[in-house]
Amino acid sequence: MKGLPPVVITAFVLVAGFALCAVQFPNIASTRVVGNLLTDNAFLGIVATGMTFVIISGGIDLSVGSVIGFTTVFVALAIERWGVPPLVAFVAILVLSAGFGAAMGAIIHVFDLPPFIVTLAGMFLARGASFLLSTESVPITAPVYSTVSDFALRMPGGGRLTAVAIIMIVIVIGGALLLHLTRFGANVYALGGSRTTASLMGVAVGKMTVKIYMLSSLLAGIAGIVFSFYTSAGYSLSAVGVELDTIAAVVIGGTLLTGGQGSVIGTFLGVLIQGMIQTYINFDGTLSSWWTKIATGVLLFAFIALQQGLVALARRPVAKRAGAAS
């Protein structure tokens, strides 16, 4: 790939954007604001890490928002109504969500179906199941929750690095190592490059597909637990539409939606860019929250157009493509 890799451009946009914000509102450049930004976007960062794997492998997972919603309700009910110890509830929900992802991956592979529609069904299923559990918001009062919420590392300048932010950073680093340094990660790229080639090279395509969706749902489950720490409640309508924010963050982070290219670090930067836009709008006070959506849309367009240009450059000797395939 000639020229700048997309991640560098994402990083540049983040730094330049942050600098612009800091010029206008000097208070933004404080560890307090940065700490809050990390805390507010912790669940998004975790779920986006999983989505990065799925998208690099050439798939998509629309069910993550619903899995987060289901997790918050399940955890809240298990702890508050059924009297299950929090740790047991966490393990149970993680096993459940991993199994859910594995099932979706298995259906996608065995029946050779488009991931878009299979995970769409998964999205309906998980959201419907959380409605069945409870349609009202269930507050969580377990002592673990206040302990975790209160825990924070002090940063110089008065900022607080909260527990959920630390969990997110650990998962992002773990995800990056898994993607870039292990055989599993290499196989993910191989699948996204070309399924047939990967299979001919000896990658167990079926097993990989199951594992990738399992990872995505597992991380969505962890994100759900983090979300419940963040809000101290379980609500079946929480995290509606998060799958869109997640996909947007992954794309802004320079991952190619056709698969085969991308990085977890880029995704992390994409999450931070979205958080930064939100923070700027909060600081400004006069802008309405819908500007976040428009700004995200514009950024999405800019990054996709950029990638399209890079891909076109790389493929120029080959004939032009008509009617892109999904």
Next chain:
Amino acid sequence: MTALLPRRGLAQILALIVILAVDRVVSPQFFDLRLQDGRLFGSLIDVLNRGTPVALLSLGMVLVIATRGIDLSVGAVMAICGAIAASLADSHGLPVVLAAALGAGLICGLWNGFLVAVLGMQPIVATLILMVAGRGIAQLITEGRIVTFSSPDLVWLGNGSVLGLPVPVAIALGMLILTGAVVRGSALGLLIEATGGNARASELAGVGTRAMILSVYVWCGVCAALAGVIAAADIMGADANNAGLWLELDAILAVVIGGTSLFGGRFSLVLAVLGALIIQTMNTGILLSGYPPEFNLLVKAAVVLAVLLLQSPKLSGFAGIMARLRGTKP
């Protein structure tokens, strides 16, 4: 017009009959129709009326999917066009309102089509942009409020009646006939299928694939605009946050239930609309049965999976049975 009613609609028609029968068991008055003030009333009419937005969306969506594309932005386009119609309704006449709303839908479709056909973006990604930004734009138009109106002309579009049928149903029927006449009355439908089947081969064979792709996204935008106007007229207001929310998924679902493959190629307008009606009949049935509407999503998930598995190339056994039923070979 025989091409409009393909032989392969058997499964969908059977499904609709089964669901209708279940609805009849759940609610004994389901098939009752009565004429009041020159308009038919009853659960069946209600199904048609409520199903109109998704039916309209699926009319555009089926053409897009036939070219191997997908349009995620239709819900957001509905919100934009509903917002435009609602903000203009009390100060302008109906023609201006309609022209503005449909024009906006056309521009949205043109934008999507430009990204896909000219810039060569993946359809999912290209339309994701408008899906994310569109709701923001709609909120910009309504300034974050729920805009209400009382213009009788526009309200008539949502609640009036024509020849005993609710106006939205008549509009959807008209759009189905119009789209069918244009697409199947000419070679256009065949060219669209060719584009979806193999874009490169079609282009070499002289099909203007770019023009095809561009025009189906434009048509999809116009259909979404019409659905948005009807949805706004129905509630006499525009809610940028909730108008058309997740309807893109229902529309895609309707098309898939209608037997059009997400991998492009052959499509059927009638079956897509039938798919929309199947979804709505299910929704209404669940409402009538007294189960909480939360069950909707679970039932929908089960139906999507069932339809997917039936269409799966790996389940050739079922395809064989269906082929024997139809008396042809798979």
